[in-house]
Amino acid sequence: MIDRNIIKEKFMALQDHICSGLESLDGQGQFRQEIWKRDGGGGGKTRVINSRHIEKGGVNFSAVEGEMPSNIANALGLGANRFFATGVSIVLHAENPLVPIIHMNVRYFETDSGVWWFGGGIDLTPHFIVDSDAIQFHRRLKQVCDKHDSTFYREFKTWADDYFYVKHRKETRGIGGIFYDRLSESRGTKEQLLEFSLDVGHAFVPAYSDVFMQYYEMPYTDREKEWQLHRRGRYAEFNLVLDKGTKFGLDTDGNIESILMSLPPECKWTYKFVPNKREQITLDLLKKEIDWINHK
Amino acid sequence: MIDRNIIKEKFMALQDHICSGLESLDGQGQFRQEIWKRDGGGGGKTRVINSRHIEKGGVNFSAVEGEMPSNIANALGLGANRFFATGVSIVLHAENPLVPIIHMNVRYFETDSGVWWFGGGIDLTPHFIVDSDAIQFHRRLKQVCDKHDSTFYREFKTWADDYFYVKHRKETRGIGGIFYDRLSESRGTKEQLLEFSLDVGHAFVPAYSDVFMQYYEMPYTDREKEWQLHRRGRYAEFNLVLDKGTKFGLDTDGNIESILMSLPPECKWTYKFVPNKREQITLDLLKKEIDWINHK
Numbered sequence: 001m002i003d004r005n006i007i008k009e010k011f012m013a014l015q016d017h018i019c020s021g022l023e024s025l026d027g028q029g030q031f032r033q034e035i036w037k038r039d040g041g042g043g044g045k046t047r048v049i050n051s052r053h054i055e056k057g058g059v060n061f062s063a064v065e066g067e068m069p070s071n072i073a074n075a076l077g078l079g080a081n082r083f084f085a086t087g088v089s090i091v092l093h094a095e096n097p098l099v100p101i102i103h104m105n106v107r108y109f110e111t112d113s114g115v116w117w118f119g120g121g122i123d124l125t126p127h128f129i130v131d132s133d134a135i136q137f138h139r140r141l142k143q144v145c146d147k148h149d150s151t152f153y154r155e156f157k158t159w160a161d162d163y164f165y166v167k168h169r170k171e172t173r174g175i176g177g178i179f180y181d182r183l184s185e186s187r188g189t190k191e192q193l194l195e196f197s198l199d200v201g202h203a204f205v206p207a208y209s210d211v212f213m214q215y216y217e218m219p220y221t222d223r224e225k226e227w228q229l230h231r232r233g234r235y236a237e238f239n240l241v242l243d244k245g246t247k248f249g250l251d252t253d254g255n256i257e258s259i260l261m262s263l264p265p266e267c268k269w270t271y272k273f274v275p276n277k278r279e280q281i282t283l284d285l286l287k288k289e290i291d292w293i294n295h296k
Numbered sequence: 297m298i299d300r301n302i303i304k305e306k307f308m309a310l311q312d313h314i315c316s317g318l319e320s321l322d323g324q325g326q327f328r329q330e331i332w333k334r335d336g337g338g339g340g341k342t343r344v345i346n347s348r349h350i351e352k353g354g355v356n357f358s359a360v361e362g363e364m365p366s367n368i369a370n371a372l373g374l375g376a377n378r379f380f381a382t383g384v385s386i387v388l389h390a391e392n393p394l395v396p397i398i399h400m401n402v403r404y405f406e407t408d409s410g411v412w413w414f415g416g417g418i419d420l421t422p423h424f425i426v427d428s429d430a431i432q433f434h435r436r437l438k439q440v441c442d443k444h445d446s447t448f449y450r451e452f453k454t455w456a457d458d459y460f461y462v463k464h465r466k467e468t469r470g471i472g473g474i475f476y477d478r479l480s481e482s483r484g485t486k487e488q489l490l491e492f493s494l495d496v497g498h499a500f501v502p503a504y505s506d507v508f509m510q511y512y513e514m515p516y517t518d519r520e521k522e523w524q525l526h527r528r529g530r531y532a533e534f535n536l537v538l539d540k541g542t543k544f545g546l547d548t549d550g551n552i553e554s555i556l557m558s559l560p561p562e563c564k565w566t567y568k569f570v571p572n573k574r575e576q577i578t579l580d581l582l583k584k585e586i587d588w589i590n591h592k
Binding site for chain 2: 168250263268270
C-alpha cells in the first residue's frame with residue numbers, strides 16, 4: 001500500500017528526471033535550485049533556468065501539510081482537517097517565438113480524514129500553430145492516457161479545452177492538451193492513479209523535445225518576436241485572471257515568486273494589435289473542440 | 297436640477313478638455329478616436345495615443361444604460377432595475393521610465409428607481425519615487441478636495457491607500473492619491489458632487505504636467521528602462537488580479553480592448569529580480585499611511 005511519502009518521493013524524483021532531461025535538450029543552461037520552507041509545515045524545491053534558449057523556465061516541486069485554512073476547506077467542500085499536498089509544476093518560455101510555451105502539472109492531495117485525489121495536466125501554447133505538431137502532441141497524450149484507461153483522453157482533452165479558455169478573449173490559451181482533477185477511488189486505485197500521473201510527467205520531456213528541437217535554433221523575424229510578446233500577454237492574462245492554482249496561491253499567501261514564475265519573462269499589450277494573415281490562422285485555431293487526433 | 301444628460305455632457309466635455317491638454321503637453325502625438333456602441337444600450341468614445349513620449353495612453357468616455365444584469369444588481373446590493381452609468385477613465389504609460397504611470401477615473405451611476413452615486417479617483421505610480429513630486433501631487437489633490445469638503449482628502453487618501461494595494465506583493469501600487477466611491481446625498485447634492493468630480497478631472501492635466509514636463513526628455517539608462525518594465529509588471533498584476541473596474545468589465549463581457557487598454561505596452565517578470573539601492577528606496581516607500589502632505 002502506497003502512502004503520501006512514497007508519492008512525495010516519486011514526485012521529487014520526477015522533478016529530477018525532468019530537469020536533467022531539459023538540461024540535455026537545452027545543451028547549455030542549468031537549473032539553479034532554491035529550497036523553501038512553509039510556515040505551517042512542509043516546503044519545496046524551486047528550480048529555475050534562464051539560458052540562451054529557455055528564456056524563463058521553472059520546474060517546481062512542493063510538499064506541504066498542516067491545518068487547512070477554513071476558506072480553502074469550504075471551497076473544496078471539506079470539513080476542517082489537516083491536509084497534505086504535493087506536486088510538480090512546470091512552465092517554460094523559450095526565447096525563440098517558433099517554440100511553443102509549455103505547461104505541466106501533477107499533484108496529489110489528501111486529508112487526515114482519508115479523502116484523497118490526484119490532479120494534473122499538460123498543455124501547449126504555440127505562438128504559431130503548426131497542425132502536424134498539434135497532432136503529434138495530442139497523439140502522444142492519447143497514448144499516455146490509453147495505457148491507463150480508454151476513456152481518459154477524450155474526457156481530459158475536453159476538460160483542458162474548458163479549463164484553458166480565456167473567457168474574456170473568447171479564445172483558448174493554445175491547442176490544449178489534457179487536464180484532470182479530483183481523480184479518486186471511482187477512477188482507479190491510488191497506485192494506478194499515481195502511475196498515470198507519473199506517466200503524464202514522463203511524457204513532458206519528449207513532448208517538449210518534439211517542438212523544441214525542431215525550432216529552437218531556427219532564425220526568426222522581428223515580427224515573429226513581436227507576435228510572441230503579444231501572445232505571452234494573453235498567457236499572463238490567463239494566469240492572473242483565471243488560473244485556479246495561481247488564485248489559490250495568491251489567496252493563501254503562498255511563495256509569491258514561485259507562484260508567479262509562470263508569468264512570461266517579457267510581454268506586450270497593444271491596443272487593437274492587428275494580426276497578419278499567418279497570425280490570424282493561429283487565432284482561428286484557438287477554439288474548443290478541435291479533434292487534433294483525427295485532424296487532416 | 298441636473299439630470300443624467302447634463303452629467304454625461306459634462307463628462308464628454310471633460311474628455312475633450314483632457315485630450316487637448318495632453319496633446320499640448322506631448323507636443324507631437326494625437327489621439328485617435330473610436331466610437332463604439334453597446335448591445336444593451338449606450339456606448340462610448342475610446343481615445344488612444346501612441347506617441348514618442350506617451351508610449352501607450354487612453355482617455356475613455358462611456359455612457360451606457362439598460363437592464364442591470366442580476367449578478368451586478370446583487371453585487372451592488374440593488375434590486376433588479378434599469379441603470380445608467382457614465383464616466384471618464386484614463387491610464388498613461390510614458391516611454392521615459394522617469395515619468396510615472398498615472399491613472400484617473402470619474403464616474404456616475406444611477407438606477408431608474410432613484411439610487412445614484414459618484415465615484416472616482418486619481419493615483420500616481422512612479423517607477424522611481426521622488427519625494428518632492430509625491431508631496432506636490434498630494435498637495436494638489438488636497439487643494440481640490442479642500443475646496444469642497446475639509447474631510448474629503450484624509451478620507452479619500454486613506455481609501456486610495458487601501459484600494460491601490462497589491463496584496464500578494466504586500467506593496468502599494470505607487471504613491472496613491474485619492475479614491476472614492478458611492479458618494480451620494482449624505483456627502484453632498486448631486487450638483488456639488490458633480491462639481492467635485494469635474495474638479496478632480498480638471499486636476500488631471502496639471503498633475504501629470506508636473507511630472508511629465510520635468511522628466512520626459514531626460515536621458516535614462518538601460519537599467520532604468522529595465523526597472524520600469526518590471527514595475528509595469530506589478531501594474532499589470534494589480535489591474536488583472538485586483539482592480540474592481542477591470543473585473544466588472546471582464547465579468548460583464550464589456551469592450552475588451554477598452555477595458556484592458558490600461559495594461560502596459562510592454563512589461564517584464566524576472567524570477568527574484570534583485571533591485572539596486574535606488575530601486576530599493578522606491579520599494580521601501582510603497583506602503584500605506586505615508587503622510588505626503590507633511591512629509592519632510
